[in-house]
Amino acid sequence: MLIGRVLVVGGGTAGWMAAAALAHKFAGTPLAITLVESAEIGTVGVGEATIPHIRHFNATLGIDEAEFLAATKGTYKLGIEFVDWGCKGDSYIHPFAEFGAPIDGVPFHHQWLASEGAGAFEEYSLPIQAARRGRFRRPDGDPYNYAYQFDAGLYARFLRGYSEARGVVRREGKVVDVALDGESGHVRAITLESGETLEADLFVDCSGFRGLLIEQALRAGYEEWTHWLPCDRAIALPCPNTGPLPPLTRATAQESGWIWRIPLQHRTGNGHVYSSGFTSDDAALGTLLAQLPAAPLAEPNRLRFVTGKRRRQWVGNTIAIGLASGFLEPLESTSIHLIQVAIGRLLDLFPTQAWDPLDAQEFNRLMALDYERVRDFLILHYHCQQRDDSKFWRHCRAMTVPDSLAHKLELFRERGVVVQYREGTFLEPSWLAVYLGQHVTPNHPDPRAGGAGVTGAMAAMRAEIAALAATMPSHEAALGMAA
Numbered sequence: 165m166l167i168g169r170v171l172v173v174g175g176g177t178a179g180w181m182a183a184a185a186l187a188h189k190f191a192g193t194p195l196a197i198t199l200v201e202s203a204e205i206g207t208v209g210v211g212e213a214t215i216p217h218i219r220h221f222n223a224t225l226g227i228d229e230a231e232f233l234a235a236t237k238g239t240y241k242l243g244i245e246f247v248d249w250g251c252k253g254d255s256y257i258h259p260f261a262e263f264g265a266p267i268d269g270v271p272f273h274h275q276w277l278a279s280e281g282a283g284a285f286e287e288y289s290l291p292i293q294a295a296r297r298g299r300f301r302r303p304d305g306d307p308y309n310y311a312y313q314f315d316a317g318l319y320a321r322f323l324r325g326y327s328e329a330r331g332v333v334r335r336e337g338k339v340v341d342v343a344l345d346g347e348s349g350h351v352r353a354i355t356l357e358s359g360e361t362l363e364a365d366l367f368v369d370c371s372g373f374r375g376l377l378i379e380q381a382l383r384a385g386y387e388e389w390t391h392w393l394p395c396d397r398a399i400a401l402p403c404p405n406t407g408p409l410p411p412l413t414r415a416t417a418q419e420s421g422w423i424w425r426i427p428l429q430h431r432t433g434n435g436h437v438y439s440s441g442f443t444s445d446d447a448a449l450g451t452l453l454a455q456l457p458a459a460p461l462a463e464p465n466r467l468r469f470v471t472g473k474r475r476r477q478w479v480g481n482t483i484a485i486g487l488a489s490g491f492l493e494p495l496e497s498t499s500i501h502l503i504q505v506a507i508g509r510l511l512d513l514f515p516t517q518a519w520d521p522l523d524a525q526e527f528n529r530l531m532a533l534d535y536e537r538v539r540d541f542l543i544l545h546y547h548c549q550q551r552d553d554s555k556f557w558r559h560c561r562a563m564t565v566p567d568s569l570a571h572k573l574e575l576f577r578e579r580g581v582v583v584q585y586r587e588g589t590f591l592e593p594s595w596l597a598v599y600l601g602q603h604v605t606p607n608h609p610d611p612r613a614g615g616a617g618v619t620g621a622m623a624a625m626r627a628e629i630a631a632l633a634a635t636m637p638s639h640e641a642a643l644g645m646a647a
Contacts, residue, residue: 165516165517166190166193166194166195166516166517167195167365167366167515167516167517168194168195168196168365169195169196169198169363169364169365169366170186170195170196170197170198170364170365170366170367170368171198171199171200171354171362171363171364171366171367171368172186172197172198172199172200172367172368172370173200173339173354173367173368173369173370173371173376173377174199174200174201174369174370174371174372174376174486174488175199175201175320175324175334175370176201176316176320176370176372176486177316177319177320177486177500177503178370178485178486178487178488178503179199179201179320179368179370179486180199180319180320180323180324180327181221181323181500181503181504181507182368182370182485182503182507182510183197183199183323183324183327183332184225184323184326184327184330184332185221185224185225185507185511186332186511187326187327187330187331187332188224188225188226188330189511189514191330196333197327197331197332197333198332198333198334198335198362198364199327199332199333199334199335200334200335200336200337200339200354200356200362201334201335201336202336202337202338203336204338205338212313212314212315212316212426212428212433213241213244213311213313213413213424213426213494213497214241214311214312214313214314214497214500214501215260215311215496215497215498215501215589216260216309216310216311217311217501217504217505217589218311218312218500218501218504219309219310219311219312221504221507225326227326232312232314232322233312233314233429233643235318235319235321235322236312236314236315236318236319236322237314237315237318237428237429237430237431238312238313238314238315238428238429239312239313239314239409239411239427239428239429239639239643240300240310240311240312240313240411240639240642240643241310241311241312241313241411241412241413242257242259242260242291242292242294242295242300242308242310242411242412243257243258243259243260243291243292243295243412243413244257244258244412244413244414244415244496244497245257245295245410245412245413245414245415246258246415246417246545246598246601246602247414247415247416247417248416248417248551249415249417249422249545249549249601249602250548250549250550250551250601250602250603251549251550251551251603252417252551252553254601254602256286256597256600256601256602257286257289257291257292257295257296257412257597257601258496258594258597258598258601259289259291259292259295259308259593259597260291260308260309260310260311261289261290261291261307261308261309261593262289262307262308262593263276263285263286263288263289263593263596263597264276264288264289264622264625265625267618267621267622268612268615268617268618269612270610270612270613271580271610272288273285273580273596273600274580274609274610274612274613275613275614275618275622276288276622277580277605277606277609277613278609278610278613278614278618279613279614279618279619279622281619282619282622282626283622283626285600285601287626287629287630288622288625288626288629289308289629290306290307290308290629290632290633291308291309291310293629293630293632293633294411294633294636295410295411295412296633297633297634297636298408298409298410298411298638298639299411299633299634299636299637299638299639299642300411300636300637300638300639300642301636301637301642302642306632310411311497313413313426313427313428313433314428315428315430316500335356335360335362337356337357337358337360338356338357339354339355339356339357339371339376340355340356340357341354341355342354342355342376342377342380342381343355343361344381344382348480348481349382349480350480350481350482351364351367351377351381351382351480351481351482354367354377365481365517366481366482366483366515367481367482367483368482368483368484368485368510369482369483369484369485369488369489370484370485370486370488371488372486372487372488373469373487373488373491374488375474375484375488376488377482377484377488378474378476378477378479378482378484378488378489379474379488381482382479382480382482384474384475384476384477384479384484385474385475385476386470386472386473386474386475386490387472387473387474387475387490388470388471388472389471389472389473389539390470390471390472391563392471392539392543392563392565392566393471393492393493393539393542393543393546394439394441394442394556394559394560395421395422395437395438395439395471395493396439396440396441396468396469396470396471397437397438397439397440397445397448397466397467397468397469398435398436398437398438398466398467398469398493398494399435399436399438399445399448399449399452399464399465399466399467400433400434400435400464400465400467401434401435401452401453401456401460401462401464401465402431402432402433402434402460402461402462403431403432403434403456403457403458403459403460403461404431404432404458404459404461405427405428405430405431405432405458406432406457406458408638408639408640409427409429409639409640409643409645410427410639411639413425413426413497414426415495416455417551417557418436418438418451419442419443419451419553419554419556419557420438420439420442420443420448420554420556421436421437421438421439421442421443421448421556422436422437422438422495423435423436423437423451423452423455424436424437424494425457429643429645431461432457432458434452434455434456434457435452436448436449436451436452437493437494437495438451439556442554442555442556442559443556445466449464452464469491469493470491471491471492471493472490472491473489473490473491473492473531473532473535474488474489474490476524476528477489477490477506477527477528477531478523478524478527478528478531479524480524481515481519483506483510483527484506485503485506485507485510486499486502486503486506487499489502489506489531490502490535492535492538492539492542493542495542495545496538496541496542496545496590498538498589501589502534502535502538505531505534505589506531509527509530509531510527513526513527530587533587533588534587534588534589536566536568537568537585537587537588537589537590538589538590539566540565540566540568540569540572541589541590541594541595541598543565543566543569544569544573544595544598544599544602545598545602546560547560547561547563547565547569548561548573548598548599548602548603548604549561549602549603550603571583572595573604576595576599576604576606577604577605577606577607578606578607578608579606579607579608579609579610580606580608580609580610582595582596582599
């Protein structure tokens with residue numbers, strides 16, 4: 165039998181995404197959904213870039229894309245540009261698409277590696293060529309995908325309106341106490357600063373880094389990964405737009421971390437992710453200010469974090485989602501995606517009054533896989549590079565990586581094989597973009613690669629992609645912003 169009451173603790177992107185999805189999924193049922201948040205407690209709200217999976221989330225909720233983009237001041241995103249990562253002076257783009265197409269049954273990257281005069285690898289990606297030209301068009305049978313860049317605070321506000329229109333009740337207040345059931349150990353109720361007590365059957369902890377329920381009350385434990393991902397601080401600082409809006413997010417490597425730049429319709433999001441073990445807070449701010457394209461629009465928003473995840477993200481009758489469940493730095497724009505994944509898992513395993521512990525076990529198993537596989541992909545960027553200009557980069561290159569990543573690297577370096585996951589966020593084209601973009605090449609590519617006709621086929625492919633990219637409208641025109 166369906167449980168009767170769900171209480172989401174915390175708003176922000178995670179809380180309102182969870183509330184909206186629950187309201188949509190259980191429309192027409194007696195399930196009561198309440199969200200409690202305090203206007204006095206700020207949200208992190210700097211996660212402005214996404215990957216294509218967000219389109220499915222919005223579409224499932226029946227959200228109109230044009231309405232969503234207008235409400236969130238959003239822009240389109242064809243990929244992420246990485247500047248100075250493999251070596252200083254480098255630039256490559258991780259697109260949301262395949263590179264080229266197999267020739268004579270041989271994977272494209274092997275044909276490219278074996279062909280002299282084949283041009284740059286990125287010339288075989290339509291979204292990269294469009295992004296380099298500042299152009300965008302929704303795919304119409306074309307083999308590529310896209311995501312969004314938007315104001316996370318405005319997205320939460322948009323989803324609040326969606327949720328409340330579908331029966332979600334918002335309660336204002338700070339949580340000051342959590343009561344546990346003496347027999348089951350489940351959360352029974354929370355108490356607000358006003359003295360009001362709120363009870364529920366299922367609690368969704370979206371309280372951010374604090375983990376009010378999952379950690380402070382239920383002691384789920386935390387698995388720290390800073391020995392692999394040493395960045396532990398960030399400074400966010402918006403500024404006005406200063407020119408055409410590129411349909412991509414940019415990540416530029418620095419001496420002790422990297423700087424993001426995210427174009428929105430009304431401003432540009434900037435930030436510096438860095439390791440406090442290799443630079444000071446003042447120096448990090450100076451680095452960011454020196455590269456800001458215009459005067460800042462606000463005071464610096466400083467964040468501290470510990471990369472890793474809760475050992476258990478579902479404990480008893482409580483599920484942690486968003487920052488309460490863990491944090492992987494925003495290098496590949498996965499924060500909102502991991503919120504979406506957790507919501508999807510919750511909906512798939514939504515508990516009944518029987519409270520089968522297998523539901524929580526499976527949720528925790530799957531979320532651990534998701535976090536670990538994103539973790540490995542992020543480590544790849546730091547570890548596989550040839551920079552020798554700072555202690556930070558030398559440390560990252562010398563560190564021992566997880567066995568799961570070491571296995572993938574060994575197979576690619578030896579034979580150009582991209583290990584496939586049954587479950588995971590990033591597929592073969594993503595790994596290829598970073599491997600080849602950061603100069604990781606196989607010792608022994610496919611021996612079938614090359615041969616008669618391959619050079620001509622590749623030239624034709626390259627020319628067709630360039631021609632298609634040139635016909636696309638500007639990013640601003642696609643957004644309806646062009647004069």
